Structure formats: structure tokens, C-alpha cells
Amino acid sequence: MTRSSFADVDCGVAQAVEQLGDKWTVVILRSAFHGIRRFDEFSEHLGIAAKVLADRLAKLVDAGILYKQKVEDDGRAVEYKLTQKGLDTYPMIIFLNDWAERWLGNSKGPRIEVVERKTGRPIRPVHVLAENGKVLSAYDTFMRNGPSGSEVLNRSQRIVARRRGNDLR
Amino acid sequence: MTRSSFADVDCGVAQAVEQLGDKWTVVILRSAFHGIRRFDEFSEHLGIAAKVLADRLAKLVDAGILYKQKVEDDGRAVEYKLTQKGLDTYPMIIFLNDWAERWLGNSKGPRIEVVERKTGRPIRPVHVLAENGKVLSAYDTFMRNGPSGSEVLNRSQRIVARRRGNDLR
DNA sequence: CTATTTTACTTTCTTTAAGAAAGTTACATG
């Protein structure tokens, strides 16, 4: 991708995408959740070009998603670990895995099972839930401006209204 | 991004990223959830180069995430709409919005509120949940091979074991 | 019924980033 910064776009999704919306970034995070920490480990696990890996790790550190920690008893080594902000991307990783198994999976069942450590039981699929816990589809919700408003939402509403046919379908 | 196909990588996240892991793709989906449907609407809403938009829409249609529908009473117009596979990406969009508000937001509160259509009440944040509905962090879970196994998971486990220090922290 | 607009792209050209391979630096190990 070439110079398309969403950093100033007045929309949460755009801003999140600015920090997370790159193929390598997402698989780097996945590897981090698998316990991968070091430059050469990411390199081996992902088969990524060193230049690109260095670039992405630096961006993730800049964004506060990973932090860099010197390894006690080896003056050369550093480890890249997930910050709280990084750990908080876990639902996205789990969701992508769920979605892929549902829509791109083979018939032999899931490749990976994510289980609760304490009980060894599978977790729930990641869903959008109502206040009362019921699963919601996109049709069951709508978006409105919150306290700080979104010009992006306003503009989409104007565009859609111009054409009419305001449902998603 | 240049020629890095994850299509053959034996990992759900990688395969999902192959179809969804591009900045423009994600904001196109967001706009679709806002009701945007036509080429020029996406173009206006996103400020994306026409070439790139045409490319991404074609890929989304190929992937079965959008479908193309001729408009009844205008022989020129087509509309791009979300398939079920596309509608199923909704948790990702909501998650990205949540995550951005938490980690990149201003102090004035959220830009957008997503509410249940039926009740007008806000939805829950997107989380990873245990079977019993409790919110789980990455630390509370682990991943193991499922019925069809993942070489990617095996390799990461081997890499991590070689170094030891098997926790995420 | 001809001229202008509109819709949905496509083409061309330049700039930027990805990818492969080799090189570098500081520290560690035999």
C-alpha cells in the first residue's frame, strides 16, 4: 500500500485500520499471541522479508501495540511483547480465525481450537451482542452519532439518503 | 503490498487476512455497513483512486464477500451489496471501532454509537467469551490443534519451546 | 432527436513500498 494515511479520518474503523490494517501486521500479531517474540523467530515463522519485518515491528512499537524489551542475559537479544493495547486485539485475531473456518475452512473441522485455560473447554465464537447477550446481525443494529460525532457517518448518511433505499440489503 | 499471498498458509488467520487484510478493503466494508453501495458512492465516501476501488470491489466480489446487482430502472448502474459472508464480518468492524475508541479516542466520548434497532440500546463491546459468557483475555486461553491441525501452530510451538518462556507476557 | 450528463469503469504515467539477497554491527561462544 502506498501513502494512504487514515490517521486523520474522523472514524474509529479508519483509525484502527491505520494501525492494524496490514496483512503482515495482523499475522505478526497472531504469531505474538502464539508466543513468538524475537526478530528471528518472527522471520522464521512468517517467511517475511527482514526489511518489512523491521518496518512493521517499529510501527507496532510506535503505536504502543508491542514493546521492546532487552533480554537479561544476552546483550544482543531483544523481545517484542504485546502491550495491553496489543493484547486487546485478541478478539480480532479470534474472530478472523472463526470467520476463516466458517467461510474458508475444509470439511475436516477447524485447524485450531481455542480453549479456556482454566477449564480446557472451547470458547464462544466472537459475535456482536445485545445488552441482554443475544447475538445480533448487522441488520439488528444501526449506527448513530455519539457525543463526539463522526463526519464520516454523516457523509455516508447523506450519500445513502440521496439514493434512497436505506436498508443494507 | 506486493505479492505476498497467504492463500496457501495453513492458518485461518492468514487466510482471512488474505481476503480482508487490506486497509481499503476494511474501510470499503465499513462503508457498505453504512449503506453505501455504488461505485461513485464508495469513491466519494472514501476518496479512493478509481483504479484501486475497482480492484478491491472485484476482489471482494471474487471472494464472495460482496455481490454485484444490476439496478432495475437504470441500465448503467450496479450495486455492490454484502453477501452473508460479508455480513458476517460485522463483528470485526464493530471490534475495530471499539478498539479505536478505547485506544485512540478523544476524551469527548465515542464518535459513533452502535445500538440495537429494536430497543435503541447500545450493544456490548466485542469480546472473547468463555462458554459460560465470562470475558476472557488472551492469557485466559490457549490454542491447540483441532481435527485438521495447523502446521503454523506446530511451528510456532516448536520455535517458542526452543527459547522457553512459554507465557505470552 | 441531438447534445450533454451520468455511471462505471480503464488507461497512462509517476511515485512508493515490497521482496530478495547480501552486508553490517555489537555481542557471545568455543
Add this chain to the structure above:
DNA sequence: CATGTAACTTTCTTAAAGAAAGTAAAATAG
């Protein structure tokens, strides 16, 4: 003290992004 290792950086080529202009078919205006 020579070799190895960890974490990059440099160099070079190729592919994709972005800007701008162009095109074809259908619709609308006068």
C-alpha cells in the same frame, strides 16, 4: 582470538498505489 549469532540495514528489482485523464453505454435535457 576466531567463528557464530541476533538484529537489523543497504542495495537493487519488481509490483502496486495514486493522480489524472479518457472511454463506452445508457440516461436525461432541451
